Amino acid sequence: MNLRQKYIAFMTIFGKEVKRSFRTWKQTFIPSIITTVLYFLIFGTFIGSQIKSIGGVSYMTFIVPGLVMMAVMMNSFQSMLSKFYFLKFQKTIQEILISPMPAWLVVFSYLSSSVFNGLLIGSLIFGSAFLFETIPVAHPFLAILVVVLVSSFFALLGLINAIYAKTFDDMNIVQTFFLTPLTYLGGIFYSIKLLPEVWQNVSHFNPILYMVNSFRYSILGFSDITITTCLLVILGGIAIAFSWVLYLFKTGRGMKA
Amino acid sequence: MKHALSIKDLHKTYEGRKVALSGVDLDIEEGEFFAFLGPNGAGKTTLISITCGLVQKTKGKIIVQGHDVDTEGDDAKLHIGLVPQEFNADIFTKVEDILYIQAGYYGVSRKEAKPQVEMLLEKLSLKDKRNNTPMELSGGMKRRLMIARSLVHKPTFLFLDEPSAGVDVELRLEMWKFLRELNESGVTIVLTTHYLEEAEKLCKRIAIINKGEIKRIGTMDEVRGGRPLEEVYLEITA
Numbered sequence: 239m240n241l242r243q244k245y246i247a248f249m250t251i252f253g254k255e256v257k258r259s260f261r262t263w264k265q266t267f268i269p270s271i272i273t274t275v276l277y278f279l280i281f282g283t284f285i286g287s288q289i290k291s292i293g294g295v296s297y298m299t300f301i302v303p304g305l306v307m308m309a310v311m312m313n314s315f316q317s318m319l320s321k322f323y324f325l326k327f328q329k330t331i332q333e334i335l336i337s338p339m340p341a342w343l344v345v346f347s348y349l350s351s352s353v354f355n356g357l358l359i360g361s362l363i364f365g366s367a368f369l370f371e372t373i374p375v376a377h378p379f380l381a382i383l384v385v386v387l388v389s390s391f392f393a394l395l396g397l398i399n400a401i402y403a404k405t406f407d408d409m410n411i412v413q414t415f416f417l418t419p420l421t422y423l424g425g426i427f428y429s430i431k432l433l434p435e436v437w438q439n440v441s442h443f444n445p446i447l448y449m450v451n452s453f454r455y456s457i458l459g460f461s462d463i464t465i466t467t468c469l470l471v472i473l474g475g476i477a478i479a480f481s482w483v484l485y486l487f488k489t490g491r492g493m494k495a
Numbered sequence: 496m497k498h499a500l501s502i503k504d505l506h507k508t509y510e511g512r513k514v515a516l517s518g519v520d521l522d523i524e525e526g527e528f529f530a531f532l533g534p535n536g537a538g539k540t541t542l543i544s545i546t547c548g549l550v551q552k553t554k555g556k557i558i559v560q561g562h563d564v565d566t567e568g569d570d571a572k573l574h575i576g577l578v579p580q581e582f583n584a585d586i587f588t589k590v591e592d593i594l595y596i597q598a599g600y601y602g603v604s605r606k607e608a609k610p611q612v613e614m615l616l617e618k619l620s621l622k623d624k625r626n627n628t629p630m631e632l633s634g635g636m637k638r639r640l641m642i643a644r645s646l647v648h649k650p651t652f653l654f655l656d657e658p659s660a661g662v663d664v665e666l667r668l669e670m671w672k673f674l675r676e677l678n679e680s681g682v683t684i685v686l687t688t689h690y691l692e693e694a695e696k697l698c699k700r701i702a703i704i705n706k707g708e709i710k711r712i713g714t715m716d717e718v719r720g721g722r723p724l725e726e727v728y729l730e731i732t733a
Contacts, residue, residue: 239569239573239602240602242602243601243602243603244602246599246602246603246604247599247600247601247602249599250596250599250600251599251600254588254596258587261587328583328585328586329579329581329583330583330584330585332549332577332579332583333583333584333596333597333600333644334600335547335548335549336547336548336549336572336575336577337572337597337600337601338568338569338570338572338573338600338601338602339569339600340569489551490551494548494549494550494551495509495510495544495549495550495551
């Protein structure tokens with residue numbers, strides 16, 4: 239395939255998936271928005287009004303970046319997981335496997351559609367936070383970059399989960415037992431500086447902490463961990479996950495007999 | 496004549512050590528209409544699936560239109576069209592869009608694909624169903640949609656895996672006519688079938704495959720050796 243053919247193939251997958259997301263908007267966008275707005279209302283407004291400021295900002299403002307990140311992470315993971323698992327389930331994946339598209343192009347195309355969803359979800363949720371409080375944005379371009387990177391990482395994890403999943407039950411294991419606990423313990427609702435030292439040290443092994451803090455830095459201008467460390471951890475995670483996915487495509491694991 | 500497909504010493508052993516193919520050698524020339532006959536589990540679908548990149552081979556060499564599938568797999572795939580045994584298109588996507596999406600996977604833009612899509616919808620009597628989803632199609636229409644999808648990028652080599660399974664007589668005859676025309680236009684066709692009559696009507700050369708090995712191959716007359724094809728088939732596959 240020449241460059242033009244690759245571009246057409248990319249736009250075919252990207253367009254198809256974005257169109258599908260809008261067709262199923264009630265599943266794709268609305269649940270994340272409702273859930274996060276409820277968090278804003280309950281934790282930000284009702285409970286948050288009783289909590290003193292953190293880092294010089296109100297509790298509501300403090301939790302907004304983390305909640306936006308949580309929605310982006312979960313949406314990117316779930317959308318990629320479900321779309322790819324159903325490709326396998328319906329055997330529609332055969333259309334792609336017999337095509338001349340190289341593996342990296344297939345992965346990149348699906349990834350881009352998930353990142354597009356992530357950016358949209360992030361923007362909608364961040365916008366909805368303004369219904370409760372005006373949130374300052376310290377580094378807008380960095381915020382967009384962080385959403386793109388985090389969304390990419392979680393979409394890749396969703397893809398890996400989908401490739402390994404053999405049954406519908408397998409689709410929930412990673413999210414239930416790993417992602418959800420790590421997310422809630424990733425500093426969304428608190429600064430790790432509030433924890434005892436031993437738990438602060440343990441928290442540094444949680445990759446989600448770096449993602450939440452990178453976005454918090456880009457929005458509020460402060461975080462528990464330096465932005466350079468956060469970006470290095472995220473980029474490292476993407477590199478590992480992307481290599482893993484390419485390996486799975488190359489070997490055909492979970493896709494080819 | 497150049498080989499459209501050349502297979503050397505092809506082996507496939509699935510997990511659980513089930514041997515599906517055991518040293519298959521095969522050459523198919525450009526423009527041929529070739530049939531694989533054999534009982535269920537003989538290895539027909541495995542052979543096609545390996546060539547198309549859906550199944551990993553254990554050992555062997557496959558060259559499609561001069562391209563080694565191991566080193567130039569993407570170039571080889573540009574030439575191949577596949578009509579699978581089972582319906583596998585997205586059931587929520589409109590018929591017309593299924594064809595345009597498939598063209599896109601091969602780097603063919605919507606504008607470039609339009610004449611071919613229109614021709615296939617017309618020829619395969621799917622024009623009235625272009626805005627329907629596969630859920631609204633009959634079994635025969637789904638089968639025709641699979642054929643249309645496999646041809647949308649104008650392949651030079653077409654695999655049909657049991658194309659007439661579950662298809663009524665009228666549609667089968669229409670399908671045969673269409674496939675003959677396609678073959679006359681230069682497309683090399685390889686089909687697998689349980690219907691001996693189908694192979695006799697359409698193909699010049701056939702192979703009978705059983706337990707992962709090609710037991711007999713040649714022109715229809717060579718394979719029959721003056722006897723009815725059914726008799727020879729039953730003798731080989733017994």
